[in-house]
Amino acid sequence: MMASQEKKEQKGKRRGKQSVAYECPVYINASACIAGKKEGEGPLAELFDMIGEDDLFGCNTWEEAESSLQKDAVYLAMGKAGLDSREVQYLFAGDLLGQSIATSFGIMAYEIPLFGLYGACSTCGESLSLGSMTIDGGFARNVICVTSSHFASAEKEFRNPLEYGSQRPLSATWTVTGSGAFVLGKERGEHVRGAITGITTGKIMDYGLKDSMNMGCCMAPAACNVIYQNFIDFGRQPSDYDKIITGDLGSIGQRALIDLVAEKGYDISDNHMDCGMQIYDSKTQDTHAGGSGCGCAAVTLSSYILKQIEEKKWKRVLFIPTGALLSKTSFNEGKTVPGIAHGVVIESV
């Protein structure tokens, strides 16, 4: 048994330092996303499944509102996949709030075994990585990966009370109010959107930056590491991907990333895209460097990216949600803001 498993590993799964390649594609059989009012006024609005009329979504607190986003995104995604919650073996879920309370109170009612995750805004990539490994490893037939963020609960958690109306520097990003849920399956579903064929898992990278209002630059080294390592581990070039898509670097972080990757000998300036730069119209929506948050990458993946893959406009993308690892406490204690990123290779099927 040991021998056959070893052989399997060498043949198929493990690739280099940080990557795994799946023997069979892990299907993204359905997805759904819900977003807030501001996102609903942005360029991707017509692709969202649901848009809130206001950002409380009928709840009493911002945190409850964020929980309801996760709940509804999971509900819609399960419906599209034609699945009952009893047919889903695991939930992989997370958010940005302390002790992940948006998740705890959001997805409780489904009674699905839960793995709670924290990777800051990279959590969407982390959930798709662990979810797809769980399917490929033969531990589950269907799993759901869900993440969320909410502008107001995040400002309360990380920065100042909204009532202060604090000014934000141009390098700052705007936390997306939204949630995206993805149903991964071993068998190809009727309305399959794409497939995960491999992952490149990130490590924490710290270049010593401390500016929490310039998270794009704090996260760029982590994204660079994942992109570079993905090229090495899979023996690929930038041109092997139709798009290389980061989560929420924003316009300032994008410049840093392209420069960092260039130092490693690769030019990604032609096919790099950042979810944070897609979800808002920065000229008219006053969002400065772009969107951010666990919801940013998740909503953009469900609405825009998977549509291009479904329609085969893009054959293969490297999707890399990026996270800035900080808390109120770490910021107040003068710590740096390290970054982490999780790469997922998504292909059309």
Next chain:
Amino acid sequence: MMASQEKKEQKGKRRGKQSVAYECPVYINASACIAGKKEGEGPLAELFDMIGEDDLFGCNTWEEAESSLQKDAVYLAMGKAGLDSREVQYLFAGDLLGQSIATSFGIMAYEIPLFGLYGACSTCGESLSLGSMTIDGGFARNVICVTSSHFASAEKEFRNPLEYGSQRPLSATWTVTGSGAFVLGKERGEHVRGAITGITTGKIMDYGLKDSMNMGCCMAPAACNVIYQNFIDFGRQPSDYDKIITGDLGSIGQRALIDLVAEKGYDISDNHMDCGMQIYDSKTQDTHAGGSGCGCAAVTLSSYILKQIEEKKWKRVLFIPTGALLSKTSFNEGKTVPGIAHGVVIESV
């Protein structure tokens, strides 16, 4: 390919609603734990690898101290396993602090690809579950699972400033200052301590309790669900386990658990043990209901439980770290305190 994978799943891995049984044992090749001064005065002290002289461990803040606990536990565990960090494919890590900052700043230096987890005090079980699946699935040869908690950083995060000297009710538990790290491997190591042979993954259970000073009772329903489902999924009885070990229910939560499991038709009163009731001497150490925190289950597993398994005094245990899902914000907004638990079957080899 699909057919052979399907066959494998039906034959071996998936068991019932919430469980997985591994085809080959996943070896716990090494472990290490570090604890604070108070824990070092308790009944398990002589089994700890390292005990701090004071709870700052030479650092400037409680959070940095907690980070150093994780760093040192991982260092010791890797050393015992004879591994270099480059031979470890993944870290599964978490703690109790907002945005998991003890982890972020603790294990960064190892440059190992990281999956950050949040399951409150159940995180040790969650990390062992995902870590062992990753090994069994053929995605890694070696992974490390590490979790921590710190009395002072937790009081600051969840309750009152220590300087207030607030009184605590008798149902309250004392957050353990400590960290435990576990090296899981596909191949049996020279100093193997035991093996993980299956897991039962918990879902969030909420009986509507709101008393964060009685977390044992908040978590008991989640522990009950995992224990009951483990019996059903594996076709086992309480007597199939030498011990059924919860993480940090404490003496009040233990009574609730034994009653809840009895309602399901099983008597675990003879072989139930709770890590929180082992780590302190409640009569002399003024810890009330017992110990708690991510570190409680991790330190007790590394020091006491694995010793019994290594020496074959216990052949098989069901280890179930338990977590209470709350934050300052959820508490202040009047939310309940739901629980979650993650069961891991550990056997002697």
